[in-house]
Amino acid sequence: xxxxxxxxxxxxxxxxxxxxxxxxxxxxxxxxxxxxxxxxxxxxxxxxxxxxxxxxxxxxxxxxxxxxxxxxxxxxxxxxxxxxxxxxxxxxxxxxxxxxxxxxxxxxxxxxxxxxxxxxxxxxxxxxxxxxxxxxxxxxxxxxxxxxxxxxxxxxxxxxxxxxxxxxxxxxxxxxxxxxxxxxxxxxxxxxxxxxxxxxxxxxxxxxxxxxxxxxxxxxxxxxxxxxxxxxxxxxxxxxxxxxxxxxxxxxxxxxxxxxxxxxxxxxxxxxxxxxxxxxxxxxxxxxxxxxxxxxxxxxxxxxxxxxxxxxxxxxxxxxxxxxxxxxxxxxxxxxxxxxxxxxxxxxxxxxxxxxxxxxxxxxxxxxxxxxxxxxxxxxxxxxxxxxxxxxxxxxxxxxxxxxxxxxxxxxxxxxxxxxxxxxxxxxxxxxxxxxxxxxxxx
Numbered sequence: 001x002x003x004x005x006x007x008x009x010x011x012x013x014x015x016x017x018x019x020x021x022x023x024x025x026x027x028x029x030x031x032x033x034x035x036x037x038x039x040x041x042x043x044x045x046x047x048x049x050x051x052x053x054x055x056x057x058x059x060x061x062x063x064x065x066x067x068x069x070x071x072x073x074x075x076x077x078x079x080x081x082x083x084x085x086x087x088x089x090x091x092x093x094x095x096x097x098x099x100x101x102x103x104x105x106x107x108x109x110x111x112x113x114x115x116x117x118x119x120x121x122x123x124x125x126x127x128x129x130x131x132x133x134x135x136x137x138x139x140x141x142x143x144x145x146x147x148x149x150x151x152x153x154x155x156x157x158x159x160x161x162x163x164x165x166x167x168x169x170x171x172x173x174x175x176x177x178x179x180x181x182x183x184x185x186x187x188x189x190x191x192x193x194x195x196x197x198x199x200x201x202x203x204x205x206x207x208x209x210x211x212x213x214x215x216x217x218x219x220x221x222x223x224x225x226x227x228x229x230x231x232x233x234x235x236x237x238x239x240x241x242x243x244x245x246x247x248x249x250x251x252x253x254x255x256x257x258x259x260x261x262x263x264x265x266x267x268x269x270x271x272x273x274x275x276x277x278x279x280x281x282x283x284x285x286x287x288x289x290x291x292x293x294x295x296x297x298x299x300x301x302x303x304x305x306x307x308x309x310x311x312x313x314x315x316x317x318x319x320x321x322x323x324x325x326x327x328x329x330x331x332x333x334x335x336x337x338x339x340x341x342x343x344x345x346x347x348x349x350x351x352x353x354x355x356x357x358x359x360x361x362x363x364x365x366x367x368x369x370x371x372x373x374x375x376x377x378x379x380x381x382x383x384x385x386x387x388x389x390x391x392x393x394x395x396x397x398x399x400x401x402x403x404x405x406x407x408x409x410x411x412x413x414x415x416x417x418x419x420x421x422x423x424x425x426x427x428x429x430x431x432x433x434x435x436x437x438x439x440x441x442x443x
Contacts, residue, residue, distance in 0.1 A: 001031045004109075005039040005067075007060050010047025012231060013195055014077060016146045017102050018045045019136045024106040035064070041072045041109055045102075046079035046087075048161055050333035054079055058090050065092035072113060076102055078165035082337065084122050098122040099166060103132045125152070125167030129205075133172060133180070143384055143411045144229075144395075145189040149177050149215065150196030155234075157261075158272045158339035159304065159332065166197045171206050174215055181222050190226040190382050190411055191253075191395075192219075199230065200237030213242040220251040226413060227382065227397060229253040232299075235260075236275050238283045247290040254291055255325075255399040258284065259299040263318030264311035267304055272339070277318055284322055295325035295370065295398040300359060303332040303352030305343035312355050319362055325370040325399065326425060327363030331356050364423060371400055371421040371428060378433050383412040394430075402430040412436070 004025045008018040021043060022032050033039050042064035046057035057079045064073045074095045075087045081098035088096065095112045097105070100123050111117040134148040152169040153162050184192055194216075196202060203210035212233070219228055228251055233242075235258050246252050262268050263277045284296060300315060319327065331352040334341050374396075381394035381402060392408040394416060395401055402416050415433040422428065 001029065002041070003033045003037070003039040004030045004041040004043065005033050005035045005037060005064075006043050006045065007035045007064070008045040009053060009057055009060070010045075010049060010078065012146065012193075013148070013197065014045050014047060016134060016136070016148060016195060017077075017099075018043075019146075020134050021045075021102055021105045023136060024104075025109075028106040028110075030106070036067070038068050039071055040068075041074065041113075042067065043074040043076060043105065043109075046075055046077035048077075048079040048082050048165060048335070050330070050335075052333065054083070054086070058087075061087075061090050062092050072109065074105075074109060074112075076105065078162070081122060081125060081165045082161055084120055088120060094119065096120045096122065099125050100128070100132070103134075125165070129168050129170055131170040131172050133176065143189065143382055144191040144193060145184045145187075146193045146195050147177070147180055147184065148172070148195050150199055150202045153198040153201075155198065155274075156272065156339075158270060158343075159301070159335065161335040161338055162197065164337055169198055169201050169204060171202050171204070171210070174203075174206070174210055174218065177215060178218055178222065181219050181225065185222060185224040188411065190413060191229060192225065192227075193229045193231060194219075195231045198234070200233040200242075211239075211241075212237070213239060213245050216242075216245050216249070216252060220249050225251060227251060227253050229255060232257040232259060234258075235280045235283045238287070243283075243287055243290065247287060247294065253397045253399070254294040255297075255397065256287065256294060257297045257299075260315075260318070261299060261301050262304065262307075262311070263300075263315035264307070267307055267311050267315075270306060270340075270343075271301075271304060277314065281318065281322065288323065293373075293398060295400075296323070297326045297328070297399070298324055299328045299330065301330050301332055302355035302359060303347040305332070305340055305345050305347065307332075307347055316359065316362070319359065319366075323370065324363070324366045326367045327359060329356050329359045329363060367425055368421060368423060371418070371425075374398075374400065374418045375421065376417065376419075378415050378417050379430075381414055381416045383408040383410055383414060385410055400428055401426050402428045404430055404432055406432050408432070408435075 047053040072094045075093045076097045149172045152167045202212040379396040381396045383394045392404045416430040418430045420429040
């Protein structure tokens with residue numbers, strides 16, 4: 001049996017798409033092995049969100065060839081989509097494809113092995129407006145499943161290359177989404193995570209007044225669904241209707257990721273973010289007024305071209321004043337092909353590093369403070385996996401990973417009491433209070 005190995009960089013969408021490619025190869029009769037093992041084909045699902053991601057993608061591609069000099073090495077994903085000419089310079093790569101080609105990867109690899117496909121095969125994501133469904137029914141552990149309902153982004157924030165990597169905004173038909181949710185629930189998944197390149201834009205291309213709020217309302221009606229979790233949503237997309245449904249349904253996980261990027265209005269304008277710091281604060285405070293225990297995470301960028309010290313202080317102050325559950329902090333990285341790439345990158349690297357360090361420390365303190373609020377409280381959790389020494393890991397609705405001193409099967413629904421939190425977000429400990437939590441299906 002031919003062997004194929006995968007390596008994934010970047011976002012949850014990429015990891016989701018890698019799982020889909022693995023299924024394609026398994027159905028075609030291939031054996032999927034670990035990336036550290038010898039394989040006939042190595043597929044690297046690349047990322048291009050920063051220059052560091054580009055460099056790491058190239059490094060992994062070269063490492064694949066070292067595993068087996070005779071193997072076919074494939075570069076796919078966002079780096080290959082946006083900068084295929086850079087990937088061409090990596091001599092170890094035998095096939096270069098973009099994001100569209102992922103959904104037919106097994107067949108393309110077979111064609112390349114037979115010499116019937118050129119080394120570079122990138123159609124381009126902007127040449128079509130087709131939705132590529134991505135339902136995966138064999139996630140390890142059978143506890144959580146990711147379901148892509150939207151793809152593409154047309155916001156064109158000045159620093160971001162993602163629209164060039166992911167193409168036009170396209171939504172899945174709502175009836176097909178509901179069918180897929182039912183299939184996943186029937187397959188044993190307790191939690192479904194809705195994903196999309198620009199999830200909050202779901203429905204903009206559909207007829208019948210569909211939007212994310214309406215879709216969520218329909219999904220939570222599916223019998224047997226325990227929990228629905230939403231991936232990142234832009235602050236401008238939190239309508240009153242969406243806020244109501246994400247805070248009012250017992251089946252929607254009390255966890256939201258709402259990117260901030262900057263707390264300075266001038267910088268937000270330069271970034272083309274379409275909201276002010278006041279707008280952002282209003283959304284977060286409205287959500288917390290309806291559910292004070294909800295976990296809100298965010299992304300923030302430091303060192304954007306032209307960011308002055310006082311503007312960094314505005315960002316720092318806003319973050320300090322809002323009760324975030326966690327922060328993702330990124331120093332600005334120039335991306336060729338974006339508007340910001342033409343701006344003068346006038347923030348020295350050492351200043352970017354210092355600002356990132358400051359915000360990360362604030363983020364750590366906020367994460368600890370948020371988790372400590374729940375010490376001694378009972379929380380519903382879904383067991384994810386077993387770990388050595390007879391322990392298990394469970395995930396609460398509000399995104400706290402808890403280590404339990406009991407051996408539980410993945411997929412069990414339990415009530416846990418949080419007993420201790422550590423500095424790292426994963427360092428939380430608790431005890432099982434009760435098992436098999438049942439919930440009214442009409443919730």
